[in-house]
Amino acid sequence: MPITLRAFAVGLVCVVLLCVATPLADLLVQSTWLASCHLPIGALVLFLVLVAGLNTALRRLSPRLGLKRHELVAIYGMMLVGAGIPSFGLAAYLIPTLAGINYFSTPENRWGELFYKYLPKWMVPFDPANPAGQQAVSRGYYQGLFHGEAIPWAAWILPVAAWLIFALLLFAAYFCIGTILRRQWVDRERLAFPLVQLPAEMVRSDPVPSFGSAFFRSRLMWLGFAIPAIIHSINSIHMYFPTFPQVPLRHNLNSYLVTWPWNQIGIFQIWTHFSVIGFSFLLAADLSLSLWLFFLLSKLQSALAASYGMQIEYMANYPVQSFQAFEMLGGFVVLAAMMLWLARPHLRDVWTATLRGDKAGKDAGEPLSYRAAVVGLGLTTLGMCAWCWFAGMTFLVPIVAIAILYVVALVLTRFVSEGGLLFIQAPFQPTSLIGAALGSAAIGPANLTVLSMVERVFIFDLRGFLMPSVLDTYRLSDTAALDRRRLTPALLAAVVVAAVVSCVVVIALGYQYGAVRMSGWFAIASPQQPGQALAAAMTNPRPATLGYWPYVVIGSAVTYALYWLRMHFVWWQLHPIGFVMGPSWPMIQLWFSILVGWMLKASILRWGGQRTFARARPFFLGLVLGEYTAAMLWLLIDLATGQRGNMFFLN
Numbered sequence: 001m002p003i004t005l006r007a008f009a010v011g012l013v014c015v016v017l018l019c020v021a022t023p024l025a026d027l028l029v030q031s032t033w034l035a036s037c038h039l040p041i042g043a044l045v046l047f048l049v050l051v052a053g054l055n056t057a058l059r060r061l062s063p064r065l066g067l068k069r070h071e072l073v074a075i076y077g078m079m080l081v082g083a084g085i086p087s088f089g090l091a092a093y094l095i096p097t098l099a100g101i102n103y104f105s106t107p108e109n110r111w112g113e114l115f116y117k118y119l120p121k122w123m124v125p126f127d128p129a130n131p132a133g134q135q136a137v138s139r140g141y142y143q144g145l146f147h148g149e150a151i152p153w154a155a156w157i158l159p160v161a162a163w164l165i166f167a168l169l170l171f172a173a174y175f176c177i178g179t180i181l182r183r184q185w186v187d188r189e190r191l192a193f194p195l196v197q198l199p200a201e202m203v204r205s206d207p208v209p210s211f212g213s214a215f216f217r218s219r220l221m222w223l224g225f226a227i228p229a230i231i232h233s234i235n236s237i238h239m240y241f242p243t244f245p246q247v248p249l250r251h252n253l254n255s256y257l258v259t260w261p262w263n264q265i266g267i268f269q270i271w272t273h274f275s276v277i278g279f280s281f282l283l284a285a286d287l288s289l290s291l292w293l294f295f296l297l298s299k300l301q302s303a304l305a306a307s308y309g310m311q312i313e314y315m316a317n318y319p320v321q322s323f324q325a326f327e328m329l330g331g332f333v334v335l336a337a338m339m340l341w342l343a344r345p346h347l348r349d350v351w352t353a354t355l356r357g358d359k360a361g362k363d364a365g366e367p368l369s370y371r372a373a374v375v376g377l378g379l380t381t382l383g384m385c386a387w388c389w390f391a392g393m394t395f396l397v398p399i400v401a402i403a404i405l406y407v408v409a410l411v412l413t414r415f416v417s418e419g420g421l422l423f424i425q426a427p428f429q430p431t432s433l434i435g436a437a438l439g440s441a442a443i444g445p446a447n448l449t450v451l452s453m454v455e456r457v458f459i460f461d462l463r464g465f466l467m468p469s470v471l472d473t474y475r476l477s478d479t480a481a482l483d484r485r486r487l488t489p490a491l492l493a494a495v496v497v498a499a500v501v502s503c504v505v506v507i508a509l510g511y512q513y514g515a516v517r518m519s520g521w522f523a524i525a526s527p528q529q530p531g532q533a534l535a536a537a538m539t540n541p542r543p544a545t546l547g548y549w550p551y552v553v554i555g556s557a558v559t560y561a562l563y564w565l566r567m568h569f570v571w572w573q574l575h576p577i578g579f580v581m582g583p584s585w586p587m588i589q590l591w592f593s594i595l596v597g598w599m600l601k602a603s604i605l606r607w608g609g610q611r612t613f614a615r616a617r618p619f620f621l622g623l624v625l626g627e628y629t630a631a632m633l634w635l636l637i638d639l640a641t642g643q644r645g646n647m648f649f650l651n
Helices: 005-029 041-061 069-083 091-103 111-118 136-143 153-188 194-203 219-240 274-282 285-307 322-342 344-356 370-390 396-419 430-438 445-458 467-480 484-513 520-539 546-568 576-581 585-607 609-641
Strands: 250-252 269-271
Touching: 005 041, 005 069, 005 091, 005 484, 005 520, 005 609, 041 069, 041 194, 041 609, 069 194, 069 467, 069 484, 091 136, 091 153, 091 445, 091 484, 091 520, 111 445, 111 520, 136 484, 153 344, 153 370, 153 396, 153 445, 153 467, 153 484, 194 274, 194 467, 194 609, 219 274, 219 609, 269 585, 274 585, 274 609, 285 322, 285 396, 285 576, 285 585, 322 344, 322 396, 322 546, 322 576, 344 370, 370 396, 370 445, 396 430, 396 445, 396 467, 396 576, 430 445, 430 546, 445 520, 467 484, 546 576, 585 609
Parallel strands: none
Antiparallel strands: 250 269
């Protein structure tokens, strides 16, 4: 079915609302982040309002006025691809970094002297030819403007436009990759796409979904909804009135592990996320088992490494021990290779359609024609490389960096599509990998400077990157028989609008309130890290760390062995995704909730069977919806009262 004009209009309005609300929540109120995962709170709760609120009211006025199922799915898809852009996906990293690289420059850290000369003037809002400390454009952003002062938009237009060119090229590349992969993952491998199940359930049973639909009539769903809503409300009241009791949802296990070598295992804590428990119940049991088990095994490995005298180091800006990060790298390479190998018949069809045209109609129903997707991927990749070359990078470095990004993006997207992981991250970046292989001096100061800026915005923290949302949207479109070829322009329009509006809002917030009073992560800590890394690399270049590369071989071998065993033995229960994700920051936060979800599912299947499992499903979907709704409700209360820091989900 085609996307209607009113669905397109409502979708754009919702995207704009998210692009205003998300920076307010993430940067100013500093509450639970609205787009910190691949089922964004803002998008899902706004979808709930549309289905249970707006559509219910429209149906009461006239059944014809209500938004149809395919319209709601199109609107949700537009929100989903746009929701991360004002936060982790672009603006919340881009704008503070562009201003902070100047605001935090001092004579002591010598940033202006060390690397300003490698920053093109069109890339930043300040003048890099003047290295003498803070300039007015960055000082105003961080300290706020005096009454009557105007925002210096002229200083921002060129750098924001330049960065948006790179961003939109990358986003378009993700759409092209999504088109190439969709049939293989959805139709041939039939991946579960767990994060699609809740929005699909909300609109499944009624052509004009509303609060009267079957999902909202489920008592079990409302019981699941009530548990996190009540507990988070109790804890939020405790934030306002410290004498009010609270329900602890986080516990530090490191306080019990104070002796050698257990005090060397890194962060070991319990976070209880009800939504993660809910989604873990929906996962295949072998996958959820592997996720929490390999996390615990990674901690045991750290203790064993320390006991044998290994010097424990961590990846820069990640709480992951370096040798385990390189094991993860080996796993990423093997998983990417195995995915492409498994998809080779499909990729052969794609390549044939690109060269000779799709005479057999194999790309009918795809978001783009295969020729457009392949050519588009080539052109967008070339465009990003050209952007980097124009910024002063040498020929080979951006090619290698973008290739690394594509491998990481492919594997992480698979984790979301198959494993339903709300929150994903890879603990390595191109600069760290190239530096480990060749030494930081071999990269060169111009390459390091530009690539460090690009990494901070587009590679460092991929919990909000676009590609998983694209695949989830295309999978969700199947539930409403949406014409993906017509849906794609609407999704692209949502991305463009989100990128522009988000940057404008984040700039305006800084000048109005002063970024020093905003998020300690986005506005203070994160913008300093690229400058600190650059200064360290230029004043004290690190040699190649060849000692970690054998761990890439170990990680590759273990991942391949797990993959082979899974393919050849039905009884084998360990999934390679668990090994590759085991030591990562997402698993540090999610392992306990995944364990609880796995235990509940195993118990229900053991004692109640498939029928009880199916009947319990609304309860676990209710856990997700209840936690998300509580987060949004308390965000609105915090915004009205001025409360700051009431964050209780994926912090």
